[in-house]
Amino acid sequence: MKGAIGSSLTGALYVRTLLLVAVTGMLMAGVLFAIVRADINQRADQQLITATHVLHLLMREEFTAEDPKSRTNHDTPYRRLLSEEDLSAFRASAAWRQFAVFHFGIPAVRPTRSDVEKGVAATPGFRTFDVGDARWRSYGLAVPEQRLLIVVAEPMQVRGGLILRVGEQLAIPIMLLILGSAVLLWLTLRRGLSAVQQLSATLANRSAAELEALHLPAMPSDLAPIIAALNGLLERVRAAIEHEQAFADQAAHQLRTPLAALKVRAQLLLRRAPPESEEHAALSDLLESVDRGSDTITQMLQLARLDAATLTRERVDLRELAGEVIADRALFAARAGADFSLTAPAVAIASTDPTPLRVALATIIDNAVEHAASGGTIDVEIRSVGGRTALVVRDRGPGMDPERLSGAAGRDGDSRPGGGLGLAIARRAVTVLGGELLLENRDDGPGLRATIFLPD
Amino acid sequence: MARLLLVEDDAPLGRGMRAALEDAGHAVDWARTGEEALLACRSEAYGVILLDLGLPDIAGLAVLRELRDKNRLVPVIVITAQDRITQRVAGLDAGADDYLVKPLDIDELAARVRAQLRRRDGRGSDLLVARDVALDLGGRTVRLRDRPVALTAKEFRIAALLMRRAGRFVSKAELEAALYDQDQYIESNTVEVAISALRRKLDKDFIVTARGLGYMVAK
Numbered sequence: 001m002k003g004a005i006g007s008s009l010t011g012a013l014y015v016r017t018l019l020l021v022a023v024t025g026m027l028m029a030g031v032l033f034a035i036v037r038a039d040i041n042q043r044a045d046q047q048l049i050t051a052t053h054v055l056h057l058l059m060r061e062e063f064t065a066e067d068p069k070s071r072t073n074h075d076t077p078y079r080r081l082l083s084e085e086d087l088s089a090f091r092a093s094a095a096w097r098q099f100a101v102f103h104f105g106i107p108a109v110r111p112t113r114s115d116v117e118k119g120v121a122a123t124p125g126f127r128t129f130d131v132g133d134a135r136w137r138s139y140g141l142a143v144p145e146q147r148l149l150i151v152v153a154e155p156m157q158v159r160g161g162l163i164l165r166v167g168e169q170l171a172i173p174i175m176l177l178i179l180g181s182a183v184l185l186w187l188t189l190r191r192g193l194s195a196v197q198q199l200s201a202t203l204a205n206r207s208a209a210e211l212e213a214l215h216l217p218a219m220p221s222d223l224a225p226i227i228a229a230l231n232g233l234l235e236r237v238r239a240a241i242e243h244e245q246a247f248a249d250q251a252a253h254q255l256r257t258p259l260a261a262l263k264v265r266a267q268l269l270l271r272r273a274p275p276e277s278e279e280h281a282a283l284s285d286l287l288e289s290v291d292r293g294s295d296t297i298t299q300m301l302q303l304a305r306l307d308a309a310t311l312t313r314e315r316v317d318l319r320e321l322a323g324e325v326i327a328d329r330a331l332f333a334a335r336a337g338a339d340f341s342l343t344a345p346a347v348a349i350a351s352t353d354p355t356p357l358r359v360a361l362a363t364i365i366d367n368a369v370e371h372a373a374s375g376g377t378i379d380v381e382i383r384s385v386g387g388r389t390a391l392v393v394r395d396r397g398p399g400m401d402p403e404r405l406s407g408a409a410g411r412d413g414d415s416r417p418g419g420g421l422g423l424a425i426a427r428r429a430v431t432v433l434g435g436e437l438l439l440e441n442r443d444d445g446p447g448l449r450a451t452i453f454l455p456d
Numbered sequence: 457m458a459r460l461l462l463v464e465d466d467a468p469l470g471r472g473m474r475a476a477l478e479d480a481g482h483a484v485d486w487a488r489t490g491e492e493a494l495l496a497c498r499s500e501a502y503g504v505i506l507l508d509l510g511l512p513d514i515a516g517l518a519v520l521r522e523l524r525d526k527n528r529l530v531p532v533i534v535i536t537a538q539d540r541i542t543q544r545v546a547g548l549d550a551g552a553d554d555y556l557v558k559p560l561d562i563d564e565l566a567a568r569v570r571a572q573l574r575r576r577d578g579r580g581s582d583l584l585v586a587r588d589v590a591l592d593l594g595g596r597t598v599r600l601r602d603r604p605v606a607l608t609a610k611e612f613r614i615a616a617l618l619m620r621r622a623g624r625f626v627s628k629a630e631l632e633a634a635l636y637d638q639d640q641y642i643e644s645n646t647v648e649v650a651i652s653a654l655r656r657k658l659d660k661d662f663i664v665t666a667r668g669l670g671y672m673v674a675k
Contacts, residue, residue: 141660242524249537256559258466264476267561298539305540344668
């Protein structure tokens with residue numbers, strides 16, 4: 001998966017799923033935190049109540065130690081409600097707590113901190129109040145029989161600290177959980193989408209000529225529609241190419257068979273015609289026309305095939321390819337009075353499609369042979385021109401009208417007398433190849449220089 | 457010279473080819489369909505079969521395969537309107553000995569038939585045939601259009617190497633190497649001298665030259 005994470009399917013899925021996991025994790029942590037906080041508050045409140053009851057129990061001793069008669073006398077406060085030992089024991093048990101005892105509404109025991117004393121009110125039940133910057137919570141236990149009100153207070157901060165500690169303990173496992181999910185998610189997604197990568201690798205490894213249907217039995221069923229659609233497209237492309245080739249083959253057969261009959265008959269008649277006769281000359285003209293026609297058919301079929309061509313790439317030995325193309329024409333050229341020379345480095349390898357390259361070089365050389373009426377050498381050279389590999393063919397023909405040089409290799413054919421579709425085919429073949437064809441008149445005397453630049 | 461089977465469905469071309477082959481001195485049986493061709497092969501042993509691949513009833517390559525199943529030795533020259541390299545390879549793979557693309561030249565046709573007849577008469581791979589020249593490696597004889605030609609040992613070696621690799625260029629260095637085990641010392645122009653002698657004794661364009669590539673006997 002190259003490129004930005006967001007632009008790939010895996011990346012996009014990963015980012016979204018990870019966000020979902022993170023949000024879910026945070027929400028769960030938040031809910032957990034709220035529940036824990038409510039629980040802690042409830043327990044702390046419970047403990048405040050317990051604390052007031054403990055104080056009351058400690059005081060009961062003093063009450064029962066009094067004269068039983070005095071129990072009826074509720075109008076006078078006791079001098080001492082708590083012993084010094086009880087007081088210090090209670091304070092030591094929870095140093096953060098403050099308490100006050102009201103007897104008959106009059107403070108009998110005061111909180112040790114004067115600022116807390118100001119905030120404490122003689123009211124039963126829970127109460128929250130401020131002491132300076134801090135918030136405090138208190139509980140007042142009313143004992144009506146003894147005209148007692150016991151208030152225990154503690155700063156909320158105590159609970160906050162507790163809640164914070166729980167939060168800290170929760171945070172690390174949750175972070176680890178999210179991180180772990182992130183890693184696990186990535187691995188799962190990569191594994192799940194490896195089928196897509198396998199599919200793309202299969203397609204990328206195919207050459208343009210390999211159009212048979214994809215057969216990937218190990219693919220997940222989700223990809224079946226894509227593979228089916230691709231196979232449908234491959235089948236249509238293959239059918240179109242086959243149809244075009246079948247048509248060209250049929251056309252070749254239909255055109256060449258009557259030409260072959262014509263040529264055989266004309267040759268047989270020519271054999272029997274007395275030399276120098278009018279009949280002999282007429283039959284020679286007829287044969288030349290037949291040959292010209294069949295050459296044109298060959299060229300048109302080549303053009304049609306180039307248009308339907310699918311490009312492949314392989315390691316091509318240019319020296320060998322040029323040698324073969326020259327060998328196929330050497331006898332014909334020798335009879336036409338032309339000979340060949342090949343100049344090439346010992347090793348000339350290119351990565352290209354040999355079929356259009358062969359067609360291009362062959363048509364250029366055929367064109368050169370055709371125009372080498374006066375003889376002369378056709379030089380074929382393989383060399384590097386400006387860093388690009390080039391095949392150069394130089395002939396000793398008449399060259400070309402400079403004004404027509406640019407148009408000569410277009411579809412309209414060769415402007416040189418006697419030229420067919422040769423250079424148009426060469427240009428088309430070079431274009432199919434992704435290269436470039438350059439036609440120039442030679443600067444060292446008459447003749448044409450054709451250069452095929454291979455693509456980089 | 458020999459009895460040939462011509463398999464061609466097009467009447468004007470078939471008549472023309474039969475006339476051309478008879479002109480070259482052969483007896484010709486003409487089959488217009490694949491069925492007829494297979495039937496004719498059952499009763500007659502032909503010297504060469506000329507087979508058009510575009511037949512109306514049976515695909516030409518199927519006829520060729522069936523012919524090959526029955527008779528491994530009869531030379532078959534495929535004649536076709538198709539010149540795609542893949543089709544050429546398919547034809548040769550199916551057992552064709554030679555391949556001609558329409559429209560054909562009657563002199564070329566006669567030469568190819570002669571070459572196949574010579575090859576059939578030769579003893580397997582000991583006989584090299586190219587154009588009108590037959591070279592017998594075992595008997596160390598060379599014949600041009602069935603007339604014996606006298607060659608020196610060097611000329612014979614060079615002709616044999618070029619004919620074995622007919623249709624491809626052979627570099628001068630390779631030709632010199634082929635002569636080395638015979639002579640310890642080779643003059644710098646030994647190959648050129650032998651080549652010009654071969655051209656004089658055989659046909660002028662039997663061996664073609666290209667600078668940078670070497671020498672070649674065209675197929």
